[in-house]
Amino acid sequence: MQWDIVLIFFVYGLAFFSMGIALGLETMRAPRLADRRVLQPLAVFGILHGMHEWFEMLLLQGVWLGVPFPEQLIWLRYTLLVVSFIPLIYFGLLMLADSQKGFGVPVLILCGMLLIYVFVLFSVTQLRPDLQLAPADTLARYFLAVPGGILAGLGLRKRAQQVTKEGRKDLTKRFRWAAVGFVLYGLTQIFVGPINLFPATWINSAVFIDIFSFPIQLVRAAMAVLVTFNLIQAIQVVDQEREEQLLSAQKQRLEALEQVRKDLEERELMRRELLRHTVIAQEEERSRIARELHDETAQFLTALSLNLATLKNLLPKQAATLDLINDLQSLSRQMSDGIYRLVHDLRPAQLDDLGLVPALQYLAEEEYKRAGLQVNLIIDGKRQRLDPLVETVFFRVAQEALTNVIRHAKCDQADLELAFNSERVVMVIRDHGIGINSQAATNSQERGWGLEGMRERVDSVQGQLKIFSPEGGGTIVEVIVPTFSSQYSEIEEKRDDHNPPDAR
Numbered sequence: 060m061q062w063d064i065v066l067i068f069f070v071y072g073l074a075f076f077s078m079g080i081a082l083g084l085e086t087m088r089a090p091r092l093a094d095r096r097v098l099q100p101l102a103v104f105g106i107l108h109g110m111h112e113w114f115e116m117l118l119l120q121g122v123w124l125g126v127p128f129p130e131q132l133i134w135l136r137y138t139l140l141v142v143s144f145i146p147l148i149y150f151g152l153l154m155l156a157d158s159q160k161g162f163g164v165p166v167l168i169l170c171g172m173l174l175i176y177v178f179v180l181f182s183v184t185q186l187r188p189d190l191q192l193a194p195a196d197t198l199a200r201y202f203l204a205v206p207g208g209i210l211a212g213l214g215l216r217k218r219a220q221q222v223t224k225e226g227r228k229d230l231t232k233r234f235r236w237a238a239v240g241f242v243l244y245g246l247t248q249i250f251v252g253p254i255n256l257f258p259a260t261w262i263n264s265a266v267f268i269d270i271f272s273f274p275i276q277l278v279r280a281a282m283a284v285l286v287t288f289n290l291i292q293a294i295q296v297v298d299q300e301r302e303e304q305l306l307s308a309q310k311q312r313l314e315a316l317e318q319v320r321k322d323l324e325e326r327e328l329m330r331r332e333l334l335r336h337t338v339i340a341q342e343e344e345r346s347r348i349a350r351e352l353h354d355e356t357a358q359f360l361t362a363l364s365l366n367l368a369t370l371k372n373l374l375p376k377q378a379a380t381l382d383l384i385n386d387l388q389s390l391s392r393q394m395s396d397g398i399y400r401l402v403h404d405l406r407p408a409q410l411d412d413l414g415l416v417p418a419l420q421y422l423a424e425e426e427y428k429r430a431g432l433q434v435n436l437i438i439d440g441k442r443q444r445l446d447p448l449v450e451t452v453f454f455r456v457a458q459e460a461l462t463n464v465i466r467h468a469k470c471d472q473a474d475l476e477l478a479f480n481s482e483r484v485v486m487v488i489r490d491h492g493i494g495i496n497s498q499a500a501t502n503s504q505e506r507g508w509g510l511e512g513m514r515e516r517v518d519s520v521q522g523q524l525k526i527f528s529p530e531g532g533g534t535i536v537e538v539i540v541p542t543f544s545s546q547y548s549e550i551e552e553k554r555d556d557h558n559p560p561d562a563r
Contacts, residue, residue, distance in 0.1 A: 071280035072112030078287040079105025091297040100146035107143035144203035154214020176202040200248040208245015212238040233293035240285035250275040334519035415450040440479030460488040468492025494528035
């Protein structure tokens with residue numbers, strides 16, 4: 060029987076101590092069980108009361124073994140018992156109080172209960188000095204443990220009603236069982252040790268054993284296990300709620316990121332379409348201006364030149380007059396040549412009439428040769444006509460790249476390679492000059508408007524532009540564009556998806 064009671068005390072203390080540790084850990088997180096300031100007193104009660112039961116277990120073993128203990132240790136046990144019930148009462152009062160009005164009222168009630176306990180204890184010890192330390196334990200259970208257990212149970216029951224309104228049924232069940240455990244635990248405290256003090260004379264632990272044949276500590280241990288089990292289960296329920304909340308938040312975040320991704324894709328598609336239409340509009344405007352210059356201004360200059368020739372024949376043969384007319388004819392020819400070059404720069408006729416390869420050949424053999432740059436043109440693969448926009452992009456990039464060679468590369472030779480295959484068209488312009496800063500070629504703040512214009516044009520046809528300087532020196536400009544048949548059908552399909560026929 061003695062060792063049975065030791066086991067009961069051990070389980071009794073272990074249950075409450077475990078509850079205290081679990082609730083203490085819960086208060087370190089964002090508590091969903093209850094307010095952190097409410098849970099902390101219950102955690103303190105569990106740890107202190109569990110330690111008290113283990114301390115009492117050791118003292119009982121010392122009594123059985125005949126080991127004398129100093130009176131200070133007994134007072135220490137009573138103090139630990141009283142102190143452990145204080146946070147239990149405070150927990151119950153906090154749970155029952157209106158948190159909106161603060162915690163002042165629970166503190167006042169707790170202080171009043173402690174004053175009553177101290178006053179009654181002082182009165183009893185004065186009237187019955189023969190009882191020595193026994194009233195401290197008995198009165199602590201009457202005035203602190205019994206109301207503490209009942210208040211904690213009522214507080215948990217109120218919390219169960221709150222979580223029921225929140226739709227948290229699993230948590231409701233755990234709080235209700237924990238409430239039952241605390242109320243029964245509080246009621247068991249009326250069975251104190253045998254002492255010649257009313258009502259302990261009639262209701263005590265010895266009478267309980269006589270009636271039920273097992274110690275009251277077994278019931279208290281069972282209630283402690285019931286309370287601890289249900290509160291730990293409640294912690295697991297809120298952990299699951301946290302996990303579900305986290306998963307829901309992650310899901311919402313992923314959905315938001317997916318929506319952002321879709322928005323960015325739509326904006327990128329719109330940007331490319333805008334670039335494409337901008338390039339088309341620009342080239343159409345260039346063509347219009349080139350036609351007007353060719354059809355009107357060039358004709359006016361031709362007529363002017365013919366009229367000057369006629370005037371030269373009609374006027375008398377005077378040296379001053381002839382020199383003036385000759386100067387005017389020379390200026391007219393220069394203007395005609397300038398307009399011809401301007402028309403070609405605006406929109407070369409070879410590009411529209413013959414295609415990309417003849418236009419590049421003219422660029423290499425005529426235009427840049429006059430500027431002192433020798434361009435070696437290499438064509439690889441089966442020649443084919445591309446979409447007019449793609450051909451324009453290739454031509455303009457080649458034009459800008461070769462112009463940069465003349466201006467910055469400090470060399471007089473460049474290679475222009477154009478390769479056709481079934482999936483893509485690749486153009487490479489390579490020189491052997493001083494090279495280019497790779498960071499400047501990729502940094503939008505450092506590269507010039509010419510490089511930026513090249514990049515924008517290539518982006519308009521969903522191509523890739525690479526500008527870099529190899530280890531051997533010089534600069535390489537590489538343009539890669541998928542073939543029109545596979546690339547632009549995809550663009551049109553995406554554009555049609557975003558702009559249904561009935562919406563356009």
